[in-house]
Amino acid sequence: MATVADLTQGQKGIIKDFAEHVLPIKLLELGCLPGNSIELIQVAPLNDPIYINLSGSHIAIRRSLAELIELDIIEETQAL
Amino acid sequence: MSKNINVALIGNPNTGKTSVFNQLTGLKQKVGNYPGITVEKKEGICKLPRGVKAHILDLPGTYSLNTTSLDESLVVELLLNKNDKDYPDVAVVISDVENLKRNLFLFTQIKDLKIPTILVINMADRMSRKGISMDIEAMEKKLDTKIALVSTRKGQGIERIKELIADYKNLSSAPNVDAKRISPEYFERLQKTFPNEDLYKLWLVITQDVNFMPIEKKHIEDATSFTTKSKEELKKLQHKETVLRYQFINNTLKETYKVDFLAAKGFRASLDKILTHKIFGYLIFFVILLTIFQAIFDWSSYPMDFIDEQFALASEWIKNTLPPGVFTDLLAEGIIAGIGGIVIFIPQIAFLFLFISLLEESGYMSRVVFLMDRLMRPFGLSGKSIVPLISGTACAIPAVMATRTIENWKERLITILVTPFTTCSARLPVYLILIALVIPKGTILGLSYQALTLMLLYLIGFGMAIFSAMILNKILKIKSRSLFMVEMPTYRLPLLKNVAYTVLEKTKSFVFGAGKIILAISIVLWFLGSNGYSEDFKNAEQIVNDRIEQEGLSTYSKNYIQNNIDAYRENALAEGIAPEVIQDSIQSMTHDLRERAEAQEIASYKLEHSYIGQAGKAFEPLVKPLGYDWKIGIAVLTSFAAREVFVGTLATIYSVGSDEEETIKTRMAAELDSSGRPLFNLASGISLMLFYAFAMQCMSTLAIVKRETNSWKWPLFQLGFMSVFAYLVALIAYQILI
Incomplete structure (x- = not known):
């Protein structure tokens, strides 16, 4: 199962499910809910943390947290 | 109506809440602390139409009422407690037009507490650029509230907020979600x-x-x-x-x-590509760092020199104008010098906070945190620790204040505890004079030994900070569950007004917070240095005058007079002044110089027998193994107030009238220890430098750490740990090198 940590730069995914008891409620409130989209904007040097667009909120989280969020990766569609 | 309307400003971070607060209250605001904790409490008064006043409380930024940090729980605590004197009659939720969806989450929670609530949609000036259009009236109906569309940048919509607040009784307090x-x-x-x-x-x-x-x-x-x-x-x-x-x-x-995404224009994406780039990101950060250093070391030296001069003049003026006595001495040498010791830091603090608030307001700081987080983590630090550590090379005081951005308490505490190891500017005068005395002038590979030594001292300081962070990370058992999450806000041009307020407020809080303690200790040091219990102290003038009468001036004083006269003669001859005139001038000069030399010898003798001199003597056995005599011992003691005092104290003890480095240096070089070797040799010099590199010789830092951690436990721990460590390192260095 793919997680947010598996996204490559510029790739998007739709949040499927997550281990909800370990994920901080703060992240849910920012819109980390099943059905919402996540886009990986940038990965920091040394691969961590990662910078994502979580349904409109631009935030950086550590990789360990990203691994807890499962999603379906949407193959990158070419921009118009 | 006599009672003020209680208003609470609530909102997500980065929504411009503080800008709204500043525009509502203007300068009628005060910043304090919530009792018992170090969270800042900002409140102010706002005049409303029809002579009504509102008491505005700017609550800490929070994403929701489910709290994860101290700041946030404060918001919930207030909103749940109807008996609190600050309990709001009306809540004003500040949101930002681009992140409205997420901001409304907090809004619905507050609405559900059945508090009359106004929604402020800020940054309205960005709407067209982002392709956003809204139906405010319909939205008001759906949310069952009143909305003010505001642009703090353009100063629009503030009047509407005031009107809505004045009219709060007509607001609905029905919940949004059952x-x-x-x-x-x-x-x-x-x-x-x-x-x-x-x-x-x-x-x-x-x-x-x-x-x-x-x-x-x-x-x-x-x-x-x-x-x-x-x-x-x-x-x-x-x-x-x-x-x-x-x-x-x-x-x-x-x-x-x-x-309308097609109409949306933004430069966040393209700027982020450069500013968080694997190579360019660091390069740009490095250049910004250099600029900050330049400002703190170079630009601020002009106002600092000016302040130094003015205070010296003021002290001189008081001595000359007021009738001599204890009170005049206290004023001139204790209080004025003490206040000067506080004011001198203002330029550095102001510059530092100017840059920090510019970086924060523009949104760049989040990118630095993003870049540095992984590098800092193995040491128990966070990406957010980088700013304080860098600031520490100017002065640990603003650096400790800058740790406030770190939400995680353990990471913040470690940062506060290790920051004083970085080489601050107060260590510089001490290093410079010692290096000039004990490090040979030669070069290696084109680099001078002296420059290399100075660089090494900076590296030692930074290395020690990182190393002790690693150890503290292992031994401190603090549960801190706050997760690392940084919002990457859109880039925006900093609002000058906000930057100005921040600089003003931080400087003020330093001057009045730490200032009181610095002033108090300065006065105590002055008292101990200018009073004594022994007969020798009381009869200092008599004793010194008798000695001079019998043995003449000390060799040093004689040299001092001779050197001055020689210098004058050489100059005068070069300028072609007639020999008779020169002879006359020299005669009156000798008289003046002699008087000065005598006064200095008395001052020196007094200091030796004052309380602090006695303490230095008592202290000597302790510093002897490090290669210091009682005079250095006193300098170490008095420089507990601030490291740079070391040079000044030695100047007084060696009765050198001026603070000119060259004279003190010559005098120090001539000083011999009991076995006839130079007192400042390679071994004792390096031992002293290492001592100053590691010791917590700065009461201002202790005061600020006390304030920021709200307990004496941590500053005392810091003092103990750093002093013992410094002592041991200095001892080992001296014993190996001697």
Whole structure:
């Protein structure tokens, strides 16, 4: 199962499910809910943390947290 | 109406809440601390139409009422406690037009507490650029509130907020989301057990980890007729609550808020590509760092020199104008010098906070945190520790204040504790004079030994900070569960007004906070240095005068006079002044110089027999193994106030009248120890430098650490740990090198 940590730069995914008891409620409130989209904007040097667009909120989280969020990766569609 | 309307400003971070606060209150604001904790409490008065006044409280930024940090729980605590004197008559929720959806989450929670609530949609000036259009009237209906569309940047909409506040009695206080829908069965039971309490309030109390005074959590858990749920079940329900709220918000925005992505223009993406780039990102950060250093070391030296001069003049003026006496001495040497010691830091602090607030306001700081986080983590530090560590090379005081941005308490505490190891500017005069004395002038590979030594000292300081962070990370057992999450806000041009307020406020809080303690200790040091109990002290003038009469001036004084006269003669001859005139001048000069030399010898003798001199003598056995004599011992003692005092104290002890480095240096070089070798040799010099590199010789830092950690425990720990470590290193260095 793919997680947010598996996204490559510029790739998007739709949040499927997550281990909800370990994920901080703060992240849910920012819109980390099943059905919402996540886009990986940038990965920091040394691969961590990662910078994502979580349904409109631009935030950086550590990789360990990203691994807890499962999603379906949407193959990158070419921009118009 | 005599009572002020209590208004609470609430909002997500980065929504411009502080700008709204500044524009509502202007300069009629004050910043204090909430009792017992170091969270800043900002409040102010705002004049409303029809002569009514509002008391505005700027609450810490929070994403929701489910709290994860001290700042956030404060918001919840206030909103749940109707008896609090600050309990709001009306809540003003500040949101930002681009992140409205997420901001409304907090709005619905506050609305559900049945507090009359106004919604402020800020940054309205960005709407067209982002392709956003809104139907405010429809939105007001759906959210059951009043909305003010505001642009703090352009100063628009502030009057509308004031009108809405004045008119708060007409606001609806009906909830947005019915709490019962979270779990009908559970809430039914809750209602039966506590028929008089508000359901959503109860729910907040149950799900928070913090214990609130008004409705005791224990009280709920103890109620026998009511079985509470396990943590996991509660979390599931919270999840459900989040989903319900977003359903409500999506439903509201579907009709009233439209974004035309084709019209949206933004430079966030392209700027981020460069500023967080693997190579360019660091390069740009490095250049910004250099600029900050330049400002702190170079630009601020002009105002600092100026301040130094003015205070010296003021002190001189007082001595010359007021009748001589204890009071004049206290004023001139204790109080003025003490205040000067505080004011001298203002330029550096102001510059530093100017840059920090520019970086923060523009949104760049989040990018630095993003770049540095992984590098800092192995040491128990966070990406957010980088700013304080860098600031520390100027001065540990603003650096410790800059740790406030770190939400995680353990990471913040470690940063505060290790920051004083970085080489601050006060160590520089000490290093410079010692290096010039004991490090040979030669070069290696084109680099001078002296420059290399100075660089090495900077590296040692930074290395020690990192190393001790690693150790503290292992030994400190502090549970801190706050997660690392940084919002990457859109880039915006900093608002000058906000930057100015920040600089003003931080400088003020330094001057009045730490200043009091610095002043007090300066006065104590002055007292100990200018008073003594022994007969020798009381009869100092008599004794010294007798000695001079019998043995003449000390060799040093003689040289001092001779050198001055020689210098004058050489100059005068070169300028072609007639020999007779020169002879006359020299005669009156000798007289003046002799008087000065005598006064200095008395001062030196007095200091030796003052309380602090006695202390230095008593202290000598302790510093002897490090290669210091009692005079250096006194300098070390007095420089506890601030490191740079070291040079000044030695100047007084060696009765050198001027603070000119060259004279002190010559005098220090001539000083011999009991076995006839130079007192400042390689071994004792390096031992001294290492001592100053590691010791906590700065009461201002201790004062600020006390303030920031709100306990004496941590500054005392720091003092003990650093002093013992410095002593041991200095001891080992001296014993090996000697």
